[in-house]
Amino acid sequence: MRLDYLSIFPGYFDVLGISLLGKAAVNGLVDVYAHDLRDWTHDRHRTVDDTPCGGGAGMVMKPDPWGEAFDEIIGTEPDPSVHVVFPSPSGEPFTQSVAHDLSSVERIVFCCGRYEGIDHRVIDYARSMWTVHEVSLGDYVLNGGEVAALAITEAVVRLVPGFMGNPQSLAEESFSAGQDGLLEYPLFTRPVSWRGLDVPEVLMSGHHGRIAKWRRDESIRLTRERRPDLTDSDVSARH
Numbered sequence: 180m181r182l183d184y185l186s187i188f189p190g191y192f193d194v195l196g197i198s199l200l201g202k203a204a205v206n207g208l209v210d211v212y213a214h215d216l217r218d219w220t221h222d223r224h225r226t227v228d229d230t231p232c233g234g235g236a237g238m239v240m241k242p243d244p245w246g247e248a249f250d251e252i253i254g255t256e257p258d259p260s261v262h263v264v265f266p267s268p269s270g271e272p273f274t275q276s277v278a279h280d281l282s283s284v285e286r287i288v289f290c291c292g293r294y295e296g297i298d299h300r301v302i303d304y305a306r307s308m309w310t311v312h313e314v315s316l317g318d319y320v321l322n323g324g325e326v327a328a329l330a331i332t333e334a335v336v337r338l339v340p341g342f343m344g345n346p347q348s349l350a351e352e353s354f355s356a357g358q359d360g361l362l363e364y365p366l367f368t369r370p371v372s373w374r375g376l377d378v379p380e381v382l383m384s385g386h387h388g389r390i391a392k393w394r395r396d397e398s399i400r401l402t403r404e405r406r407p408d409l410t411d412s413d414v415s416a417r418h
């Protein structure tokens with residue numbers, strides 16, 4: 180998998196050389212390239228923004244640098260196998276399902292907006308050429324797309340076959356298919372008693388059936404309490 184990041188702050192992506200992502204890069208699972216959008220400007224000030232047409236506060240990212248960067252980094256021919264991600268508070272929700280879909284693609288280009296955002300024609304052009312995902316991490320606004328791109332990267336790359344040491348751990352996580360899309364149950368390890376707080380007895384019973392039921396019950400309870408939007412009558416009825 181090749182990952183490209185287009186940003187006026189490419190240094191954000193230096194962190195990808197650390198921890199698991201660094202290992203993936205070393206193993207050849209993932210190739211990471213960060214690009215400074217200002218390298219595709221031609222004026223002394225390396226300008227990437229301008230005032231919004233129609234008025235309004237703030238500045239908008241000009242389309243020209245993006246177009247020239249696309250030409251050089253991706254190419255000038257349409258290719259739907261290239262996935263272009265625009266992190267944006269006005270995007271569709273980024274979910275574990277989207278992460279799974281992206282974990283099987285060969286190439287992802289992250290376009291990190293700043294200021295008030297990117298001239299919309301950049302997104303329209305990208306849609307005419309590649310497979311575009313305008314995605315939001317949640318209902319809040321960041322100063323730019325870089326932090327969201329890092330979060331999306333981690334969620335996607337950890338699902339790439341060969342990345343996680345124990346792929347079974349993926350099956351039991353929140354939102355995974357093995358959990359019916361429910362939240363993960365509470366986790367415990369030794370010591371059995373800690374500051375007057377004990378591990379639930381059932382988890383020390385060695386009775387696998389009872390343990391599995393407790394975990395399922397906890398997942399349903401937590402999901403009902405915290406994310407009623409994720410529970411449906413089927414799940415509740417199945418339990």
Ligand SMILES: NC(=O)c1ccno1
Nearest residue numbers: 267268315316320321
């Ligand atoms: N909510 C988001 O994903 C986001 C991306 C950029 N700013 O906010």
